[in-house]
Amino acid sequence: MLSISNLQARVESKEILKGINLEVKPGEVHAIMGPNGSGKSTLASVLAGRETFEVTGGSVEFNGKDLLELAPEERAAEGIFLAFQYPIEIPGVTTINFLKTAINQIRKYHGKDPLDAAQFLKLMKEKAKTVKIDDQLLRRSLNEGFSGGEKKRNEIFQMAMLEPTLAILDETDSGLDIDALRIVAEGVNQLRSKDRSFIVVTHYQRLLEYIVPDYVHVLYKGRIVKSGTKELALELEEKGYDWIKAEADSVSA
Amino acid sequence: MSILTKIEGEFDSLLHHLNGKSGLAWNRLREEAFENFKKLGIPTVKHEDWKYSSLKGLEKYDYTLSSASSLSREEVAELPFADLEGLQLVFVNGNFSAELSSPLLNEKIKVLDFKEAEKLIPEVLNEYYGKGLDVEKEGLSALNVALSREGAVIHVPDHTTLEEPVVIRHIHATGQEHIRNSVHHLAVIGKNSEAKIVEIFQNIGENSSFTNIATEIFLSEDARADYYKIQDENDASFHVGTTQVLQKDRSYFYAATFTVNGGFVRNNLNLVLDGEHIESHMYGLYIPNGSQHVDNHTLVDHQKPNSESNELYKGILDGRSKGVFNGKIFVRQDAQKTNAYQNCRNVILSETAGMNTKPQLEIWADDVKCSHGTTTGKLDDDAIFYMQSRGIPKAEAIRLQLAAFAEDVVSQIKWEALREPLDILILKKLQA
Numbered sequence: 166m167l168s169i170s171n172l173q174a175r176v177e178s179k180e181i182l183k184g185i186n187l188e189v190k191p192g193e194v195h196a197i198m199g200p201n202g203s204g205k206s207t208l209a210s211v212l213a214g215r216e217t218f219e220v221t222g223g224s225v226e227f228n229g230k231d232l233l234e235l236a237p238e239e240r241a242a243e244g245i246f247l248a249f250q251y252p253i254e255i256p257g258v259t260t261i262n263f264l265k266t267a268i269n270q271i272r273k274y275h276g277k278d279p280l281d282a283a284q285f286l287k288l289m290k291e292k293a294k295t296v297k298i299d300d301q302l303l304r305r306s307l308n309e310g311f312s313g314g315e316k317k318r319n320e321i322f323q324m325a326m327l328e329p330t331l332a333i334l335d336e337t338d339s340g341l342d343i344d345a346l347r348i349v350a351e352g353v354n355q356l357r358s359k360d361r362s363f364i365v366v367t368h369y370q371r372l373l374e375y376i377v378p379d380y381v382h383v384l385y386k387g388r389i390v391k392s393g394t395k396e397l398a399l400e401l402e403e404k405g406y407d408w409i410k411a412e413a414d415s416v417s418a
Numbered sequence: 419m420s421i422l423t424k425i426e427g428e429f430d431s432l433l434h435h436l437n438g439k440s441g442l443a444w445n446r447l448r449e450e451a452f453e454n455f456k457k458l459g460i461p462t463v464k465h466e467d468w469k470y471s472s473l474k475g476l477e478k479y480d481y482t483l484s485s486a487s488s489l490s491r492e493e494v495a496e497l498p499f500a501d502l503e504g505l506q507l508v509f510v511n512g513n514f515s516a517e518l519s520s521p522l523l524n525e526k527i528k529v530l531d532f533k534e535a536e537k538l539i540p541e542v543l544n545e546y547y548g549k550g551l552d553v554e555k556e557g558l559s560a561l562n563v564a565l566s567r568e569g570a571v572i573h574v575p576d577h578t579t580l581e582e583p584v585v586i587r588h589i590h591a592t593g594q595e596h597i598r599n600s601v602h603h604l605a606v607i608g609k610n611s612e613a614k615i616v617e618i619f620q621n622i623g624e625n626s627s628f629t630n631i632a633t634e635i636f637l638s639e640d641a642r643a644d645y646y647k648i649q650d651e652n653d654a655s656f657h658v659g660t661t662q663v664l665q666k667d668r669s670y671f672y673a674a675t676f677t678v679n680g681g682f683v684r685n686n687l688n689l690v691l692d693g694e695h696i697e698s699h700m701y702g703l704y705i706p707n708g709s710q711h712v713d714n715h716t717l718v719d720h721q722k723p724n725s726e727s728n729e730l731y732k733g734i735l736d737g738r739s740k741g742v743f744n745g746k747i748f749v750r751q752d753a754q755k756t757n758a759y760q761n762c763r764n765v766i767l768s769e770t771a772g773m774n775t776k777p778q779l780e781i782w783a784d785d786v787k788c789s790h791g792t793t794t795g796k797l798d799d800d801a802i803f804y805m806q807s808r809g810i811p812k813a814e815a816i817r818l819q820l821a822a823f824a825e826d827v828v829s830q831i832k833w834e835a836l837r838e839p840l841d842i843l844i845l846k847k848l849q850a
Binding site: 257 | 799800806809
């Protein structure tokens with residue numbers, strides 16, 4: 166489904182990704198862990214097409230398409246979804262209006278007729294129930310004045326509405342208390358299926374107790390320095406990142 | 419011939435036409451105003467209030483004053499807002515057109531054109547014409563008072579509601595000539611009475627129009643008025659307009675100014691709050707692009723205690739356009755317990771557009787609540803990326819955000835029928 170090879174990217178003159186290789190197959194959940202500043206969020210942003218980052222080398226293939234050639238909205242239409250670490254507040258645009266526009270633009274991309282108001286509302290009610298988000302919240306301006314937990318839940322709700330084939334969660338656990346974390350994880354787990362893959366970017370193992378990954382990769386200084394299964398996450402929780410850093414630094418030295 | 423020489427000739431001919439009525443108070447005021455105009459002239463950037471707005475471009479055109487033009491009903495009906503419900507008064511090149519207008523209202527409530535008003539209610543003109551305007555300092559106000567014999571005169575007696583909105587349409591037929599016009603509207607709303615007025619400015623044709631307009635609104639005790647100004651003039655047009663409002667105790671005034679298009683626009687909105695427990699609202703939206711220039715000067719003069727004014731202006735500037743906002747708030751020593759709020763927010767879409775904002779608060783009272791704020795910024799790139807990442811193309815994301823930005827002002831419109839044609843006009847402009 167997703168094939169990243171030797172991906173390099175920088176912001177201004179700073180190299181951040183220095184050759185990432187990653188294969189994600191349908192239905193798999195990959196966790197990307199790593200110390201702060203290792204490039205985890207950059208990888209998530211580059212996959213979603215954020216212009217701040219310049220791709221300087223490598224390739225990304227997504228369902229047979231050259232992902233790097235596509236505009237962010239085309240990537241979304243092709244099935245990529247990024248849950249933001251810091252969801253943006255957009256005053257004056259309600260979540261409902263925002264999502265209706267998004268869904269109908271994606272339908273247009275695929276040559277389908279737009280959903281009418283009734284169809285859209287039905288879909289929305291259904292999905293709001295599955296991720297336990299309050300209807301009233303969706304009638305307000307997008308994320309404006311939402312608590313941290315509400316913002317993250319809104320991300321998961323948007324994911325449920327857009328039904329991506331590859332969802333990238335960028336530190337979705339940051340700033341959440343355990344109850345909010347459980348609700349968010351539950352929402353994600355409900356969306357797991359044999360056709361849908363996830364890349365879960367996180368600093369801590371905590372989230373992975375609830376969203377159990379098939380693979381865990383450790384990103385350090387812009388490279389994946391170690392890959393394993395969910396046990397690797399537990400090991401990191403126990404021992405911290407220092408041993409990985411030492412291992413990686415001795416190899417590159 | 420220079421514009422000033424022309425104007426002198428026009429004034430002489432006006433005096434001649436007034437035959438015999440020149441002794442009436444409002445006509446005596448014309449002569450006084452004209453003397454002032456001769457001293458003041460057309461303002462230049464040397465005037466503090468005109469620092470960022472130059473009328474030099476006027477010299478490029480050889481204007482004809484209020485040239486009569488016969489527009490057909492069909493031509494007028496094709497313009498936006500043609501179907502707007504209400505008493506329609508149509509002015510073509512500054513001349514009232516009875517044929518294109520609704521029948522005038524000459525009952526208890528009067529909605530007349532200026533010349534009918536001179537015959538039927540001279541006492542109203544005597545008492546109010548030109549009284550609110552600063553003809554001693556503002557050259558173009560002085561010129562307007564001196565020259566205008568066209569306009570709408572609205573008189574609503576006490577305890578009366580003018581049910582139908584008054585729709586004043588100014589159509590500049592600039593297909594052949596460059597047109598100058600001088601129009602003066604007067605609305606006198608009696609005690610506990612109510613009216614709704616909209617002024618619309620449009621061009622048919624691409625030549626220049628120079629509109630010098632004054633609208634005076636007098637609100638008696640407990641009176642209420644909603645006032646809308648919608649500008650959709652061409653890129654060669656010049657528009658200098660003053661809306662002058664005098665409010666008495668417990669009156670309510672609401673103004674919304676939408677500048678969608680216009681080459682050079684200067685709007686003065688002056689509110690004098692001569693009473694207690696007055697409520698005043700001022701909203702504005704301007705969306706210039708290309709080389710359009712939009713200047714909004716507002717003044718709220720709190721003269722007595724316990725009143726409230728609230729102001730929100732928003733601008734979206736693209737191309738090489740320039741915007742100016744100058745918001746004066748005076749709180750006189752007597753005006754304790756005044757609440758006055760002012761806010762001006764702008765989004766700049768190009769490197770070459772520019773905005774000058776100047777809030778000017780002068781407060782002599784000590785127990786007041788006043789706040790003001792201005793911001794000028796770019797669109798939020800993060801927000802655009804966020805929308806794109808959900809499948810919304812960039813152009814649509816920008817449009818959604820701009821529409822949301824404008825919504826704060828547009829949503830304040832209380833007249834549903836006005837919203838639809840205005841929304842279409844704004845959307846069309848934002849898509850350009």
